[in-house]
Amino acid sequence: MNRRLAIVPVIAFLLILAAPLVAIAAGLPSAPPESLGFSPERLKRVDALMQRYVSEKKMAGMTIAIARDGKLAYLRSEGMADIAAKRPMRDDTIARYYSMTKPITAVAALMLVEEGKLRLDDELSTWLPEFKDVKVYAGQNADGGAKLEAPVKPIRIRDLFTHTSGFTYTSVADQTPVGAAYEKADIMRPDRTLDEFSKVIATLPLKVQPNTAYTYGVSTDILGRVVEVVSGEPFDAYLKTRIFDPLGMTDTSFTVPPDKLDRFAEIYEMAPGGGIQPAKGDDARIRFREGARFSSGGGGLVSTVGDYLRFCQMLLNGGALDGARILSPKTVALMTSPQLRDDQLAFLQTFMPGYNTGLGVAVLTDLGRSELPGSVGEYNWAGAASTVFFIDPKEKVIAILITQLFPGLHYPVREELKALTYQALVEARDVE
Amino acid sequence: MSNRNLALLFLLLLAPFPALAAGLPSAPPESLGFSPDGLKRIDAAMQRWVDQKKLAGVTIAIARDGKVAYQHSAGMADIAKQRPMADDTLVRIYSMTKPVTAVAVMMLVEEGKLRLADKLSDYLPEFAEMTVATATGTEPAKQPIRIFHLLTHTSGMTYALYDSSPAGKLYDEKDVMNAGRSTAEFAKVVASLPLVAQPGTQYNYGVSIDVLGRLVEVVSGQPFDAFVKQRITDPLGMNDTSFAAKAKANRVAELYGPGPDGPAPVVNTVWNPDYVNGSPLKSGGGGLLSTVSDYLRFAQMLLNGGELDGIRLLSPKTVQLMTTGQIPPDRRGYMLEGLPGYDMGLTMAVLEDVGASGLPGSVGEFNWAGGASTHFFVDPKEKIVAVLVTQMFPDKYRMRLELKNLTYQALEKPHGR
Numbered sequence: 001m002n003r004r005l006a007i008v009p010v011i012a013f014l015l016i017l018a019a020p021l022v023a024i025a026a027g028l029p030s031a032p033p034e035s036l037g038f039s040p041e042r043l044k045r046v047d048a049l050m051q052r053y054v055s056e057k058k059m060a061g062m063t064i065a066i067a068r069d070g071k072l073a074y075l076r077s078e079g080m081a082d083i084a085a086k087r088p089m090r091d092d093t094i095a096r097y098y099s100m101t102k103p104i105t106a107v108a109a110l111m112l113v114e115e116g117k118l119r120l121d122d123e124l125s126t127w128l129p130e131f132k133d134v135k136v137y138a139g140q141n142a143d144g145g146a147k148l149e150a151p152v153k154p155i156r157i158r159d160l161f162t163h164t165s166g167f168t169y170t171s172v173a174d175q176t177p178v179g180a181a182y183e184k185a186d187i188m189r190p191d192r193t194l195d196e197f198s199k200v201i202a203t204l205p206l207k208v209q210p211n212t213a214y215t216y217g218v219s220t221d222i223l224g225r226v227v228e229v230v231s232g233e234p235f236d237a238y239l240k241t242r243i244f245d246p247l248g249m250t251d252t253s254f255t256v257p258p259d260k261l262d263r264f265a266e267i268y269e270m271a272p273g274g275g276i277q278p279a280k281g282d283d284a285r286i287r288f289r290e291g292a293r294f295s296s297g298g299g300g301l302v303s304t305v306g307d308y309l310r311f312c313q314m315l316l317n318g319g320a321l322d323g324a325r326i327l328s329p330k331t332v333a334l335m336t337s338p339q340l341r342d343d344q345l346a347f348l349q350t351f352m353p354g355y356n357t358g359l360g361v362a363v364l365t366d367l368g369r370s371e372l373p374g375s376v377g378e379y380n381w382a383g384a385a386s387t388v389f390f391i392d393p394k395e396k397v398i399a400i401l402i403t404q405l406f407p408g409l410h411y412p413v414r415e416e417l418k419a420l421t422y423q424a425l426v427e428a429r430d431v432e
Numbered sequence: 433m434s435n436r437n438l439a440l441l442f443l444l445l446l447a448p449f450p451a452l453a454a455g456l457p458s459a460p461p462e463s464l465g466f467s468p469d470g471l472k473r474i475d476a477a478m479q480r481w482v483d484q485k486k487l488a489g490v491t492i493a494i495a496r497d498g499k500v501a502y503q504h505s506a507g508m509a510d511i512a513k514q515r516p517m518a519d520d521t522l523v524r525i526y527s528m529t530k531p532v533t534a535v536a537v538m539m540l541v542e543e544g545k546l547r548l549a550d551k552l553s554d555y556l557p558e559f560a561e562m563t564v565a566t567a568t569g570t571e572p573a574k575q576p577i578r579i580f581h582l583l584t585h586t587s588g589m590t591y592a593l594y595d596s597s598p599a600g601k602l603y604d605e606k607d608v609m610n611a612g613r614s615t616a617e618f619a620k621v622v623a624s625l626p627l628v629a630q631p632g633t634q635y636n637y638g639v640s641i642d643v644l645g646r647l648v649e650v651v652s653g654q655p656f657d658a659f660v661k662q663r664i665t666d667p668l669g670m671n672d673t674s675f676a677a678k679a680k681a682n683r684v685a686e687l688y689g690p691g692p693d694g695p696a697p698v699v700n701t702v703w704n705p706d707y708v709n710g711s712p713l714k715s716g717g718g719g720l721l722s723t724v725s726d727y728l729r730f731a732q733m734l735l736n737g738g739e740l741d742g743i744r745l746l747s748p749k750t751v752q753l754m755t756t757g758q759i760p761p762d763r764r765g766y767m768l769e770g771l772p773g774y775d776m777g778l779t780m781a782v783l784e785d786v787g788a789s790g791l792p793g794s795v796g797e798f799n800w801a802g803g804a805s806t807h808f809f810v811d812p813k814e815k816i817v818a819v820l821v822t823q824m825f826p827d828k829y830r831m832r833l834e835l836k837n838l839t840y841q842a843l844e845k846p847h848g849r
Contacts, residue, residue: 428748
């Protein structure tokens with residue numbers, strides 16, 4: 001055999017060996033924290049936080065990743081992914097990212113905007129005619145029935161990004177009669193397609209007039225349906241071919257394939273007597289499993305820290321990663337710019353003072369009001385199972401905290417992730 | 433001269449240098465962008481204040497880029513004893529203690545032991561059920577006092593000194609600042625009194641930072657003075673900063689008030705307790721003695737983003753947060769009049785509007801003052817730290833205005849334009 005040819009299988013073998021190494025590095029290459037401006041000593045406080053949550057049985061397990069300039073400064077997993085199965089939390093554990101799906105759906109829709117197929121100014125009903133005659137809740141009639149009004153302004157595509165469509169969530173998040181109507185319609189049923197889901201939502205009244213006030217709700221799920229209609233592709237297939245495959249996000253999907261179930265974390269909730277227990281609701285049991293049909297753009301994805309780091313790094317880079325261009329820098333700038341007036345933001349600012357909304361993320365506009373260290377322009381979002389991420393474009397920092405605990409706002413994970421990341425960042429670039 | 437005597441002389445010559453090293457190194461003012469002629473006006477102004485019997489004695493120090501461009505004293509630290517004001521004179525810095533306490537609190541925040549959003553009553557349960565004074569009585573507090581409120585003076589707590597409202601009068605009756613109480617007892621007295629405003633609604637200068645001193649004790653498990661010494665003043669080499677002068681009693685300046693014939697000693701008031709032996713109350717709002725050199729080091733640490741000479745107390749992003757405006761204009765109350773153009777950071781005022789301030793300066797400059805007319809400011813754009821110490825209680829002549837004007841008029845080469 002020719003010597004030069006003999007080396008080919010060796011190279012192939014080396015490449016096969018290298019492939020898992022990339023995965024183990026959890027999405028991005030690593031570098032010594034000092035070289036990225038982090039104090040290794042102060043990063044130990046992040047260890048301490050994770051150990052505290054786990055040892056006090058507040059959470060089963062947790063992973064935190066902190067990157068700067070495209071390199072991982074910190075990555076650590078603590079505790080268990082599944083206590084009963086004795087599976088430890090690992091850097092490649094697959095978890096339910098819930099509302100951290102929203103920025104991905106926003107990117108998917110903005111790609112169609114860049115292609116000129118969709119405009120933020122388009123009326124929703126031009127793409128989804130079922131919303132042509134949607135009504136707005138306006139209080140109770142004398143007979144106890146709901147008083148309904150016509151919308152003053154139409155719902156536009158931009159309203160779906162900024163949560164100003166008037167859509168809401170079920171009564172867990174919304175105690176009004178509209179929330180109750182959502183609950184009764186069982187809107188998040190995993191056996192419905194996006195098309196069927198959208199048609200159910202169109203029969204329900206809006207909570208408030210479109211384009212008036214930030215109202216957290218199913219807007220981003222509807223946006224996923226818009227992506228299907230505009231692209232002509234099923235939403236899950238679109239995400240796979242247009243975002244996950246190009247970015248190498250190999251563990252991100254709406255359902256966990258059977259061969260990856262041994263990496264899928266259990267989901268926990270607060271136990272009545274203290275501590276935690278496996279969550280009981282159907283939602284976390286049936287969704288995310290093979291057979292579920294509902295590709296929820298508002299909260300349906302499972303992912304890993306490595307995958308989500310790559311998504312974040314693409315945004316931080318202005319829309320591209322490792323040669324894969326997803327969006328233009330100016331589109332990412334628009335996506336991460338404040339969109340609403342202060343008087344429209346009351347709901348968002350009750351739990352995130354100092355923030356406005358971008359397109360699919362919250363954006364820090366007023367550092368002083370946020371009560372946390374940070375940079376103006378930092379953007380983030382969180383998920384219902386207590387996960388959170390943030391991106392600081394001035395400091396070039398990405399941080400992600402993953403766990404699997406309901407409800408999402410029970411522990412101040414966003415605040416702790418920000419506080420711990422920034423206290424360890426000893427070489428800052430934006431401090432004047 | 434024998435070799436031994438020469439060695440001794442050499443050591444004696446060296447002796448003043450370690451004392452200087454307690455502050456910051458010096459450099460020629462021209463090399464730091466200051467006009468020597470402009471700086472001479474500061475000499476003249478200080479002598480004028482002394483000659484006009486406004487102040488007994490005064491020291492001003494101005495540093496840039498970490499180096500002292502100007503440091504000068506005039507007048508007396510103690511007129512009766514004919515002790516001149518000197519670089520190492522110990523002075524009551526009163527409310528310039530507050531930023532030191534804020535640093536202590538933020539160190540605990542960085543360790544993850546405390547959050548700004550936390551309720552005060554999570555750590556000091558005596559603050560769980562507060563009331564607010566009204567014209568006719570009291571009403572319950574509508575929201576809890578949070579750590580953030582204390583650091584921005586929006587807790588609703590007040591002082592007896594500046595407040596003639598019903599709440600202020602009660603503070604006076606209860607002698608809230610009585611230094612004979614321990615810091616723990618002090619906090620319980622404050623908790624028993626109604627607030628002057630609903631928490632989170634309005635700036636009211638008051639005992640918030642003293643209560644934070646107690647919070648540091650509870651969260652750290654250390655007495656407040658021990659925490660400040662071990663974690664802040666010792667690491668930064670602030671060797672003359674403490675709650676008690678002890679063996680340094682002969683370096684403490686006399687405290688003066690405005691008398692009919694110039695500065696008159698102030699004795700035996702609640703504001704001038706025993707600074708030599710110390711008091712049970714370790715007042716985080718105003719209890720420290722310090723020197724101009726020590727405070728320069730503290731201020732330089734802030735300007736450096738939390739670090740000095742390799743000792744890191746805070747991260748740059750934490751210092752940035754501390755020196756960022758935090759409360760909207762509609763909550764600033766009488767601060768709007770007292771500090772026009774300024775927003776409130778964490779215990780320090782932050783300049784947001786140079787024009788409205790009526791003084792030269794830079795957006796982002798931050799400062800605070802002490803009850804005996806002391807003042808400091810830090811300008812992160814120009815990399816300037818300026819400190820003025822004297823002992824005239826209260827701040828009748830508004831020395832803040834003098835220090836800012838004199839410093840900037842001497843600055844020939846600004847970075848910030």
